[in-house]
Amino acid sequence: MACNPIHAHPAEYQTFYHLVRRKRSIPVTFSCNPIPASHQIPLPLALSRAFCVSVNRMKNIRFLPTTWWKIGLLICLSSGFVNAASRDGGVVTGKVVDDQKHAVAFASVALYDAKDSVLISGAASNEEGVFSIQVKPGRYYLLVRFLSYQDHIVPDVNVGSGTVDLGTIVIHQGAMQLETFTVEADRPQMELKLDKRVFNVAQDMSNRGGTAADVLDNIPSVEVDVEGAVSLRGSENVRILIDGKPSGLTGLTSTDALRMIQGDLIERVEVITNPSARYDAEGEVGIINIILKKEKNQGINGSFELRAGYPANYGASASINVKRKKINYFGSYGLGYRNRTGGGTQTQEFFYPDTSYSYDKEQDRERRDFSHNLRLGGDITVTPMSTLTVAGGFNPSTGKNITGNVYSDRDINNNLTRVIDRQDDEDSDNSQKEINLNYRKTYDQKDRLFTVDMQYEKSRRLENANISETSTEAGVEDTHQQTHQDNRRTSALFQSDYVRPFGKDGKWETGVKATYTDQDFDYFVKNRNSDNTWTLEPEYTNNVTYTDQVLAGYLMAGNKFKKVSVQGGLRFEYAELETKYEQGNFFNHREFPSLFPSAHMSYEFNEDHSLQFSYSRRVSRPRHWWMIPFFGLSDARNVFSGNPNINPEFTHSFELGYLMSGDKGNLLSSAYYRRTDGKMERIVISDSVGYTRIFPINLSVEDAYGFEFNGSYTILKGWSVNGNFNFYRAISDGTYEGIRYYSDAYAWSSRVTSKWKWKRKFNAQSSFNYRSPSKTAQGERLAMYNWDLSAAMDVFKGNGTISLGVMDILNTRRHRFISSGENFKSNVDFQWQSRTITLTLNYRLNQKRQEGKDKQNYGGQYDNGGDM
Numbered sequence: 001m002a003c004n005p006i007h008a009h010p011a012e013y014q015t016f017y018h019l020v021r022r023k024r025s026i027p028v029t030f031s032c033n034p035i036p037a038s039h040q041i042p043l044p045l046a047l048s049r050a051f052c053v054s055v056n057r058m059k060n061i062r063f064l065p066t067t068w069w070k071i072g073l074l075i076c077l078s079s080g081f082v083n084a085a086s087r088d089g090g091v092v093t094g095k096v097v098d099d100q101k102h103a104v105a106f107a108s109v110a111l112y113d114a115k116d117s118v119l120i121s122g123a124a125s126n127e128e129g130v131f132s133i134q135v136k137p138g139r140y141y142l143l144v145r146f147l148s149y150q151d152h153i154v155p156d157v158n159v160g161s162g163t164v165d166l167g168t169i170v171i172h173q174g175a176m177q178l179e180t181f182t183v184e185a186d187r188p189q190m191e192l193k194l195d196k197r198v199f200n201v202a203q204d205m206s207n208r209g210g211t212a213a214d215v216l217d218n219i220p221s222v223e224v225d226v227e228g229a230v231s232l233r234g235s236e237n238v239r240i241l242i243d244g245k246p247s248g249l250t251g252l253t254s255t256d257a258l259r260m261i262q263g264d265l266i267e268r269v270e271v272i273t274n275p276s277a278r279y280d281a282e283g284e285v286g287i288i289n290i291i292l293k294k295e296k297n298q299g300i301n302g303s304f305e306l307r308a309g310y311p312a313n314y315g316a317s318a319s320i321n322v323k324r325k326k327i328n329y330f331g332s333y334g335l336g337y338r339n340r341t342g343g344g345t346q347t348q349e350f351f352y353p354d355t356s357y358s359y360d361k362e363q364d365r366e367r368r369d370f371s372h373n374l375r376l377g378g379d380i381t382v383t384p385m386s387t388l389t390v391a392g393g394f395n396p397s398t399g400k401n402i403t404g405n406v407y408s409d410r411d412i413n414n415n416l417t418r419v420i421d422r423q424d425d426e427d428s429d430n431s432q433k434e435i436n437l438n439y440r441k442t443y444d445q446k447d448r449l450f451t452v453d454m455q456y457e458k459s460r461r462l463e464n465a466n467i468s469e470t471s472t473e474a475g476v477e478d479t480h481q482q483t484h485q486d487n488r489r490t491s492a493l494f495q496s497d498y499v500r501p502f503g504k505d506g507k508w509e510t511g512v513k514a515t516y517t518d519q520d521f522d523y524f525v526k527n528r529n530s531d532n533t534w535t536l537e538p539e540y541t542n543n544v545t546y547t548d549q550v551l552a553g554y555l556m557a558g559n560k561f562k563k564v565s566v567q568g569g570l571r572f573e574y575a576e577l578e579t580k581y582e583q584g585n586f587f588n589h590r591e592f593p594s595l596f597p598s599a600h601m602s603y604e605f606n607e608d609h610s611l612q613f614s615y616s617r618r619v620s621r622p623r624h625w626w627m628i629p630f631f632g633l634s635d636a637r638n639v640f641s642g643n644p645n646i647n648p649e650f651t652h653s654f655e656l657g658y659l660m661s662g663d664k665g666n667l668l669s670s671a672y673y674r675r676t677d678g679k680m681e682r683i684v685i686s687d688s689v690g691y692t693r694i695f696p697i698n699l700s701v702e703d704a705y706g707f708e709f710n711g712s713y714t715i716l717k718g719w720s721v722n723g724n725f726n727f728y729r730a731i732s733d734g735t736y737e738g739i740r741y742y743s744d745a746y747a748w749s750s751r752v753t754s755k756w757k758w759k760r761k762f763n764a765q766s767s768f769n770y771r772s773p774s775k776t777a778q779g780e781r782l783a784m785y786n787w788d789l790s791a792a793m794d795v796f797k798g799n800g801t802i803s804l805g806v807m808d809i810l811n812t813r814r815h816r817f818i819s820s821g822e823n824f825k826s827n828v829d830f831q832w833q834s835r836t837i838t839l840t841l842n843y844r845l846n847q848k849r850q851e852g853k854d855k856q857n858y859g860g861q862y863d864n865g866g867d868m
Contacts, residue, residue: 089136090159094166096129096144099173099446103129107146107171111157114139117325135159141384144171150446153384172446196272197668197710202293211338212261212290219269220710220724220751222288223771232271232285233672233706233728237620237649237680239283242290243436261395265317265334265373267293273672274598274614274655277554277569278497278509281596281619285653285674292375293319293332301846309838312339317373320845326381330391334373341366344814344830348637350690351823356412359690363635363830364404371397377436389438399428401465403634418473424634426465426483433458447501455493462486467633480528483540483633491517505560509569510553517548519624525633540633543582546624550575556598563604571596573619579627579644588644594619612657621648622680626696641695649678649698665713665720673705679732681777683741686824699734699741699777723752732777739822747774761798764791779819779826786813800843807836 092111096104109131110122120140125131142154149171157164201215217224223231232238242261270289272279279287293303302320307313315336322329346361377391403424409417434457441450467481497511525540556569575592598616605611627642657670679702686692706728714720727748734741753767770785790805817828 089134090161091163092133092135092140092142092157092159092166093163094131094142094154095168096125096131096146097168097170098149099170101170103127104146104149104171105129107131107144107149109133110143110145111135111140112143114141114156137161142166144169146171149173155384170444172444196270196275199269199271200267201269202267212266215266215269215290216288218751218767218769219271219288221708221726221749222271223749230288232288233273233704233708233726235285235674235704235730237283238285239280239287240290241287243292244289261290261292261373265292265319265332267291273670274600274616274653275618276567276600276616277556277571277596277598278511280513280550280552281571281573281594281617283618283620285651286618301844303842303844305840305842307336307838307840309836311341311834311836312337313836313838314338328379330378331376332373333375335371337368337370339366339368340833342830342832344828346638346829347827348690348692349825350686351825352688357690358410358414359637360408360410361635361637362406362408365832366402367399368401369397369399371395385443386439386441389440390436391438392435393433395430395432397430399430401426401428401634405635407637418471418476420469420471422467422469422634422636424465424467424632426463426634429460429462431460445501447499447507449497449499451495451497453493453495455491457489457491459489460487465632465634469636477530481537481633482526482528482534484522484524485632486520486522488520489517490519491515503559505565506558508555508557510555513550513552515548515550519546520544521546521624521628523628538583541583542629544624544628545578545580545582546627547578548575548621558600565600565602565604567600569598571598575619575621575648577621577648581629581644586644590647592619592621592648594650608661610659612655612659614655614657616653618651618653619648620651620680622646622696626680637690638692638694641693643695643697646680646696647678647698649676649680651676664715665711667709667711670708670710671706672708674703676702676704679734681732681734681741683736684778684819684821684824684826686821692824692826697734697736697741699732701734702730702732704728704730718757719755721752721754723750725750741777743775743777745775746772748772761794762791763793765789776819778821779817782816782818784813784815786810796843799845800841802841803839805838805840807838808833809835811835 094109096107096109098104103125105125105127107125107129108122109125111120111133112118113120121133121135123131123133137160138158140157140159142157144152144154150173152169152171154166154169157166199219201218213224213230216222216230221233230236230238230240268291270291271286272289273286275281275283275287300320300322302318304318305316307315313336315334317332317334319332320330341364343362343364346363347358348361349358350356373393373395375391375393377389380388380390382388401424403426405422405424407420407422409420411417434455437452437454439452442448463483463485465483467479467483469479469481471478493513493515495511495513497509499507499509501507521544523540523542525537526534527537528534550573552571552573554569554571556567558565558567560566573592573594573596575594577588577590577592579588580586594617596617596619598614600612600614602610602612625642626646627644629641629644633639652675653672654674655670655672657668660667660669677700679699680696681699682694682696684692684694706726708724708726710722710724712720712722725748727746729747730743730745732741732743732745749769749771751767751769753765756764767788768785769787771783773783774781786808787810788805788807789809790803792801792803794801811834813833814829814831816830817826819826819828
């Protein structure tokens with residue numbers, strides 16, 4: 001058996017040792033893998049010296065089982081008597097040095113065939129950093145590797161019968177290469193960085209069997225309401241991205257956004273509460289970036305998952321990665337079927353000078369979805385320092401939505417006057433297609449980077465419904481309606497970024513971005529006549545076109561001065577919004593050229609304590625569903641609609657955070673303040689016959705401030721707890737048609753998760769969420785809480801995991817609202833999904849359970865954080 005110092009193969013021989021860091025032990029695996037005969041070379045001085053330096057490092061980092069590095073010492077001593085067989089041909093020589101021009105001894109140097117990337121020969125540099133490799137004539141490329149340094153490739157090494165001197169080869173300090181070292185400790189559930197928090201949701205068992213909306217609803221400070229709208233720190237004006245870019249999956253409608261993505265395809269979620277000028281200015285309270293899974297390990301690897309749940313929740317997914325030579329292929333596919341049922345009640349009272357009346361509503365809803373998620377792509381190594389990635393996705397789904405509303409009308413004396421039964425049977429057909437192109441170029445200079453991103457996307461949502469209504473009132477005929485909604489969306493994106501370090505810790509960045517979105521929304525309502533003919537309802541028939549174009553450019557720079565890190569930037573965005581109604585000849589064209597500055601600063605008191613401050617100016621532009629005049633008639637008495645005259649809102653955001661970290665945990669305390677001009681808020685108005693309309697308006701101003709705590713703590717070995725607490729106060733004020741809308745809302749939310757691990761094979765997790773009551777411009781949202789419990793066990797010798805989860809054990813996850821206006825008062829109690837039970841089985845091909853560094857990652861000064 002020979003050990004391969006270049007490639008990582010599935011481990012067949014493992015030795016466990018402990019790496020001691022900050023007074024705690026982390027289990028680590030050292031792998032010694034067999035190499036195919038075609039790749040093997042003798043074990044001469046070249047490889048033995050590489051192994052020798054590894055042995056030396058083992059001693060320095062305190063390996064506990066000393067027997068193993070004693071064996072390694074014997075190999076090192078014997079290596080002086082082993083010589084490679086001489087070959088006819090030429091000699092490749094050179095010298096390896098580091099950033100400071102110091103010689104790098106025992107660096108691993110290997111020659112690969114340029115045609116098929118087969119390993120031909122190798123050597124190790126001597127104490128002066130010099131290496132020499134004998135090889136047959138031919139075309140090769142050379143790879144230099146050394147522990148804790150970045151890989152360095154020398155292309156186009158043409159060997160004849162003489163000597164090829166490659167001169168001085170400079171390798172740069174980088175992260176430790178983990179091909180032969182696998183840290184077994186779990187990646188922390190939450191990682192804290194200068195400008196964002198990263199939640200590694202792939203390990204959160206409460207997300208098994210859910211959708212992207214369910215995953216986000218489990219993220220601290222993030223809420224997903226009954227209609228699927230996402231809010232962060234109490235505000236719905238948050239920007240949602242997928243893999244760092246906008247996607248049609250988040251742009252269909254507020255109700256169906258994110259329900260097409262299966263939760264088991266998500267790797268992590270990044271929450272950026274105060275983004276720098278590098279990011280889009282869109283989103284009052286920040287950005288939520290959903291990162292999908294994509295493996296890049298050598299060879300063939302992947303994961304497969306099956307799930308079954310009650311109520312009906314069935315699905316399967318597969319993720320495959322194949323890395324061969326200069327191309328890395330990746331793909332994933334998931335399909336799922338869900339049948340979600342919900343229901344609730346509403347009491348609506350109306351008060352007018354000449355009359356008063358009320359009604360009670362009982363609602364039952366059923367939503368069936370059958371969805372597919374397909375993504376294919378590949379990374380192509382164009383040159384040793386440049387990579388081209390091509391990826392595409394296709395996400396079709398079909399659904400059936402059945403809604404039943406029973407209204408019991410009562411007079412001023414609360415006597416029942418009539419009962420109306422309204423049934424809505426809707427079929428939906430959705431599809432989303434996109435293609436992405438990314439070019440990435442690195443340089444010999446560390447952290448210097450140039451990228452180009454292009455994306456094209458098309459999506460469509462088609463809905464057709466049949467509505468029937470019957471009444472117990474004498475002489476009232478049954479009514480029948482047909483509704484049709486067709487939403488087509490096309491978008492394109494171009495973005496280019498350049499990062500250039502300077503000095504020891506400085507860095508400046510610049511970039512440009514252009515996006516274009518075009519959406520057509522056709523809809524109509526038909527009423528059936530007594531002679532079985534159909535007539536269009538003019539009020540609910542129109543074609544709406546909405547376009548959104550944004551041109552942007554930014555420049556930012558940062559540096560570190562001893563304990564102080566600073567970063568500042570300025571972003572310019574020119575936005576052009578256009579709304580057109582075909583019926584009524586309504587046309588609204590608006591332009592918004594704006595500057596968006598940002599500033600970030602941190603001060604490190606010591607390794608475990610740091611202070612962070614950030615500021616940014618943000619914008620929230622109205623989405624298309626805030627502008628269309630018609631949403632649906634399932635509930636004809638409570639109609640959601642848009643406002644074509646609504647304008648963007650602009651926000652100044654400040655945040656101050658204090659980070660404490662220790663051997664057993666960390667705590668991030670944050671205080672924040674937001675000042676928003678033109679705050680977008682949904683209000684409710686009623687008419688004299690008992691119909692209400694919900695639509696958005698611009699209030700004059702909102703002041704919001706609060707504080708938040710995020711932390712984790714290891715209580716005992718195998719038992720850890722992490723939690724979040726967020727308190728905020730929001731004061732909004734404004735008028736609409738002479739009526740003042742003022743609210744002073746206090747609210748808080750908290751999530752606590754406890755995780756247990758026994759003997760690295762069995763895991764359990766318990767999560768509790770609580771959201772306090774909160775006032776709105778016209779009422780109050782009542783408290784809500786839920787408790788989730790899940791457990792998992794490794795099977796198939798660690799290659800598989802079986803897990804069982806029970807969500808909302810107490811069946812308390814109910815949305816309750818109280819709202820009131822000048823002439824009405826309403827109480828709503830609704831639950832979308834009762835208690836659920838989900839069983840999942842995951843199998844990993846050439847992978848172990850997802851692993852990562854135990855060390856809490858607080859990031860560098862200016863982490864790029866995705867392609868944005």
